[in-house]
Amino acid sequence: MAEPIAALRFCAWCPNLCRSAWPESGAQREAATPSALSALALMLAEKRVRPDASVSAALGDTAMAEACRPACPYGYDIPAAVAAVAGADHAG
């Protein structure tokens, strides 16, 4: 789990340098950027938010993070890091 957490910590404070990979025609949803997902996943991992339906729905909205993943200059796979945290949480 250390590796996903480290990625989330870094990404949560990144100004979404990968965002250029998201098409202009796509809906711009600030809650779905990689850094926003990372911040929420980190809060979940640190038990600062409850794992309720709204959190699960937000963390499952990975279309933007998936599209931006190849453009991350740091090589992070944020959808995988989010899934690791969300899966660990759901596991108990």
Ligand code: SF4
């Ligand atoms: S995926 Fe990479 S470039 Fe995009 S916000 Fe996270 S750290 Fe920054």
